[in-house]
Amino acid sequence: MKISILTLFPELITPYFEASVPGRGAKQGLYELEAVQIRDYTLDKHNRVDDYIFGGGPGMLMQPQPLADCIDDVRKRHAPGTKVVYLSPGGKVFNNRIAREYAQLPGLILLCGHYEGIDQRIIDHWVDEELSIGDFVLTGGELAAMAVADAVIRFIPGVIGNLGVHEEESFENGLLEYPQYTRPADFRGYVVPEVLQNGHHAKIQAWRQEMAEEKTRHVRPDLLEKGGTED
Numbered sequence: 001m002k003i004s005i006l007t008l009f010p011e012l013i014t015p016y017f018e019a020s021v022p023g024r025g026a027k028q029g030l031y032e033l034e035a036v037q038i039r040d041y042t043l044d045k046h047n048r049v050d051d052y053i054f055g056g057g058p059g060m061l062m063q064p065q066p067l068a069d070c071i072d073d074v075r076k077r078h079a080p081g082t083k084v085v086y087l088s089p090g091g092k093v094f095n096n097r098i099a100r101e102y103a104q105l106p107g108l109i110l111l112c113g114h115y116e117g118i119d120q121r122i123i124d125h126w127v128d129e130e131l132s133i134g135d136f137v138l139t140g141g142e143l144a145a146m147a148v149a150d151a152v153i154r155f156i157p158g159v160i161g162n163l164g165v166h167e168e169e170s171f172e173n174g175l176l177e178y179p180q181y182t183r184p185a186d187f188r189g190y191v192v193p194e195v196l197q198n199g200h201h202a203k204i205q206a207w208r209q210e211m212a213e214e215k216t217r218h219v220r221p222d223l224l225e226k227g228g229t230e231d
């Protein structure tokens, strides 16, 4: 899979994906990620990419020309079936089901807005999907694009070493994850639950299920109301 992140701040993007799990995946050739400077596509002689908003109001908007030309150019380097996604609080909320679907695509083009956002004609005619990472407002789309790319990359086969690691994670069974512990069994007087130390597999499974359900009921009852997983 090829991931392109279109942004005014490409230098913010690349270091993250060179580290840790995403970094190893890229080195192994399991996916390819590039950050593309939108400003390189402006035809404005002063390199401007923003302008005032029709109808008035505070702030500026990203102009359509650099965005359209940038998307068109990047699309040429992508296989058919590649999706263009715009990150914005106005999109539908991203989740692990969408991440798993996107990991099957040949490519993903993630568009980061700045200022008050982008001209609606880009969303209507160049963007395939508008996605939000949650009900809060960021200063730019970069953190949202990185969150989406990271969650997608984890679902690319081979990126996460241990097969079956996804199955035990939060959301995969419609529940939040059960509590986990490592050594020592007694840390400053705080002890690991007895059941986990005895190695009785069925009892451990039952305890984990119970804890996952209790936590989900307490913190995210909405996950239970949906009746299981999102797919």
Ligand code: 4HQ
Pocket: 087, 088, 089, 112, 113, 114, 115, 116, 117, 118, 131, 132, 133, 134, 135, 136, 137, 138, 139, 140, 141, 142, 144
């Ligand atoms: N922004 N989920 C405003 C977000 C956001 C979010 C990105 C801020 C777009 C123009 N993106 N810019 N929440 O808050 O994706």
